[in-house]
Amino acid sequence: MRALAASKLFDGVVMHTDHAALIQGCWIADICPISQVPPGIAVEALPGGWLLAPGYVDLQVNGGGDVLFNDRPTANGIDIVARTHRRLGTTAILPTVISGSATLTETALGAAAAAIETIPGIIGIHLEGPHLAPSRRGIHPADAIRQISEADLALLGAPFPGTRLITLAPELAPDGTIARLAENGIHVFAGHCEAGWHIMQDAHAQGLRGVTHLFNAMAQTGPREPGTVGAALGLEGLYAGIILDGLHVHPANVRLAYRALGASHLFLVSDAMPTVGGATRSFQIGQTIVRLSDGQLTAEDRTLGGAHLCMAEAVRYAVDMVGIPLRDALAMATSTPAAAVSIKDVGHISAGARADLIALDARLHVRSVWQHGQLVSN
Numbered sequence: 501m502r503a504l505a506a507s508k509l510f511d512g513v514v515m516h517t518d519h520a521a522l523i524q525g526c527w528i529a530d531i532c533p534i535s536q537v538p539p540g541i542a543v544e545a546l547p548g549g550w551l552l553a554p555g556y557v558d559l560q561v562n563g564g565g566d567v568l569f570n571d572r573p574t575a576n577g578i579d580i581v582a583r584t585h586r587r588l589g590t591t592a593i594l595p596t597v598i599s600g601s602a603t604l605t606e607t608a609l610g611a612a613a614a615a616i617e618t619i620p621g622i623i624g625i626h627l628e629g630p631h632l633a634p635s636r637r638g639i640h641p642a643d644a645i646r647q648i649s650e651a652d653l654a655l656l657g658a659p660f661p662g663t664r665l666i667t668l669a670p671e672l673a674p675d676g677t678i679a680r681l682a683e684n685g686i687h688v689f690a691g692h693c694e695a696g697w698h699i700m701q702d703a704h705a706q707g708l709r710g711v712t713h714l715f716n717a718m719a720q721t722g723p724r725e726p727g728t729v730g731a732a733l734g735l736e737g738l739y740a741g742i743i744l745d746g747l748h749v750h751p752a753n754v755r756l757a758y759r760a761l762g763a764s765h766l767f768l769v770s771d772a773m774p775t776v777g778g779a780t781r782s783f784q785i786g787q788t789i790v791r792l793s794d795g796q797l798t799a800e801d802r803t804l805g806g807a808h809l810c811m812a813e814a815v816r817y818a819v820d821m822v823g824i825p826l827r828d829a830l831a832m833a834t835s836t837p838a839a840a841v842s843i844k845d846v847g848h849i850s851a852g853a854r855a856d857l858i859a860l861d862a863r864l865h866v867r868s869v870w871q872h873g874q875l876v877s878n
Contacts, residue, residue: 501799502541502543502544503523503544504521504546504857504870505519505544506518506519506545506859507551508551509552509660509849510551510553510830510849511554511849511850514827518534519533519552520543521857522541524745525855526854526872527854529851534798537686546868547781547861549861551864552859553834553849553860554834554856554857555589555590555591555846555856555869556621556767556833556846556858557590557833557835558585558594558768558837559767560628560769560770561581561593561599561770561772562596562772563774564581564772564810565583565584565774565775565776565777566580566774566778566779567580567584567593567774567778569598570598571815572696573608574611575618579640581593581595582615584768586871586877587777588810589858590810591620591846591869592621592623593612593621594624594665594841595608595615595622596627597627599629599637599645600644602652603661605627609625609655609660612648612662613661620872621871622662623662623846624665624841625662626667627664628640629644629692630644630645631646631647631666631673632645632668632672633671633694633704635754636719638692638804639804639805639822640785640786642786644786648672650738657680657686661826663687663843664686664687665686665841666681666686667689667690667712668688669691669695670703671693672695676706678708679706679707682706683707687776687840688703689708689709690703690708690710690732692717693719693728693851694728695718695719695727695731696719696728696731697725697730697734700731701731704738706735710732710739710767711738711740713742713748714741714742715742715753716764716804722732731763732757732761733756733760738761739765739766740761740766741837742766742767742768743814744809744818744822745809745814746821747795747804747807748804751821752857754818754824755823758822763827763830767833767837768818768829769814770776770814771809772789772808772810773790773805785805788800788803790806814867815829815830816863816864817831835847835848854872855870855872855873856870856872
């Protein structure tokens with residue numbers, strides 16, 4: 501056993517002063533004040549002013565390191581994406597596949613299942629589409645959008661070793677679809693949709709878990725129809741992912757969502773694309789070319805094409821530009837996304853959690869990363 505000590509330690513909920521994480525192999529054994537570390541245990545102290553926190557948890561990772569999961573739906577492709585985000589501080593991800601054919605969905609599920617067994621930090625898969633509203637498809641290929649079928653439900657309901665999150669348009673799902681998916685342990689999120697209050701209310705009663713990239717690609721709030729956004733903020737218990745890059749959502753809307761949902765139900769996602777941690781400055785989704793310019797990913801018609809963003813940048817934006825307290829911003833990047841998909845062994849520094857940790861300096865830049873107790877980036 502060994503101990504990592506820091507002047508500040510965030511355990512996923514509480515910010516502690518002068519505490520240490522006791523690490524046994526791949527796991528956290530406990531946390532305690534530095535003065536109470538048992539005799540004989542080697543203590544590694546982080547530099548003064550640094551903060552020890554759980555590794556970031558990202559539920560929407562389309563790519564990284566010049567790889568788009570859609571283009572390389574293999575365990576090797578996932579490994580490159582995971583390694584890229586790991587050195588940037590994200591130690592648990594859902595590789596995310598953008599709307600495509602049924603064959604792509606099946607291949608991606610198989611690749612994710614294999615990756616869960618062999619690649620640290622792969623906790624499942626996020627299927628963003630293809631069962632979306634054509635009017636809100638964004639960058640998703642128009643020819644890939646389709647209603648969910650019995651064959652799709654059978655594929656999604658097959659045994660899978662990790663977490664499954666699916667984003668769909670509730671208003672286009674046949675009656676009982678969301679309940680069937682939820683009964684199979686699938687976390688269903690609304691996104692790229694036109695769903696109004698009553699449809700969202702019914703979906704919530706069936707087991708809808710949350711919404712994908714709040715405010716983007718969904719029905720907005722009006723005076724007599726709250727829309728998807730109003731339902732996300734007003735229906736008790738829903739989670740919401742949000743992209744904080746200064747481009748997708750105005751800071752005032754972020755503050756509104758934070759006040760409505762709190763750090764317990766609003767969480768950060770990167771929506772990262774291959775440009776993150778890579779050299780490429782353009783890529784293709786279907787027939788659409790997306791280019792990076794001034795930190796923004798857009799198609800020729802100016803449609804946003806994901807984000808050139810990592811979770812560490814999103815946390816800094818939450819604190820510096822939105823004014824969210826540090827403790828809450830960190831929760832929104834760790835324990836809250838883990839809770840949104842019912843995962844208990846990541847996103848926390850507590851007994852029984854995985855020893856996936858990051859060290860942050862005073863400016864919240866990631867300085868060290870530990871995965872399963874091993875230093876992997878410094």
